[in-house]
Amino acid sequence: MNQIFRQVRFVAFFLLSMILGFYGCHTDDTESNFDLPLPEAEPLHLNHSKPSMPKTQVSGKKKYDGIVFHVPEGWEEVPLSPAQQGLISASFRIPKAGDQVKLTLSSVGGGIDANLQRWRGQFQLPPGETPTQETIRVDNTDVIWLDLRGTFESGIGLESATKSGMRMIGVAIPRSPRDFYLKLTGPRDQLMKVEKEFRKFVKSARFAL
Template sequence: MNNQRKFARSLLAVAGLLTLLVAGCGGGEQGSTQAAGGPGPADAPPAAPGGPASAAGEVTLAGVTFTPPAGWTSLGAEGMRQAQFRLDPVEGDPAPAEVNVFYFGPQSGGGVEANLQRWIGQMVLPDGSDPSAAAQRSTFTADGMAGHIVSLDGSYKSGGGRPMGGDGEILPGYRLVGVVIEGPQGSLFFKLTGPAATARAMEPDLIAMLEGARK
């Protein structure tokens, strides 16, 4: 009789151990399911289709491939900025110049003229006159893609964290160069800002890079 009781207790102990093991395994799967259901790519800002191209130094964004100059420092992507590049300040300038690249999707970001005017409005002229009259404009074509350029000097209203800039700190003695390329998957926006001398040193390489862009 005692042997039967001992055998029954052993069976109960084994059953209890199996129950604990099954519960433990089930809890692990539940945790994995919750983690997979957390925030994903849809919660992040939209990224431009494509990515770094296979050739060394090339970058492809939204179907447009370009090659940043070797002298630029790449800062990677951040928020709505699909790419960022920096040029160290030339002697006498207080800060570096930067090129920020934006892409908002095939049907987003606004028209070419609206963006050129937005950039122009981020500059304040010393005499308080209309910056639209002082802005220089030009166009180019790269592999069949239309490019639009606007540039001017003045005091720059830095973005204060806003993607395309504007209504932030006033930075005197700056230069802004904005370029829109009408690419196959929507417009790409390139914005160069910085102290005037450093920005002018970066500007020719920016224009050459974009004139050599391809689909």
């Protein structure tokens, strides 16, 4: 009888050990899974620097439509608007003269007389004031210098406007097959600051072969 009891107790102890061993192993596996460290992602190196924009400030010799000019220091060439592309060769700002001073360069057909008349039509001159026109010599070529002052109507287009107290110095250079034009506009007081420099810029023109 005692022998049977010992056998039953041994079997019970064996079964209990098996059960505890099974659950113990399962628990260890589960805990070990949670204890594993999560892999860290490599730091993402973002480049927050802005893309470098091309400098608009220009100086020195520049060629436009076959004419080489010496651009003064401090002048800024600005991108052409969609409305200007195909009509304007280059556009400048002259910050030291004023933020409203603009210069455009273009090659246009139709004849110089017709274009000069169109410029005159864009200005309403004060009573008693008349346009000033002269001929200057540029690279052995006679060039027309036209000075207009008054209320300026820039014309039809997205950038059209009418402003009083304005001035325009227009220069017409005879060329073939299309004549070349320089048009400097801005308030009278601002344009006065750059008039001598602009004349020097015009006279620096050299006609490339």
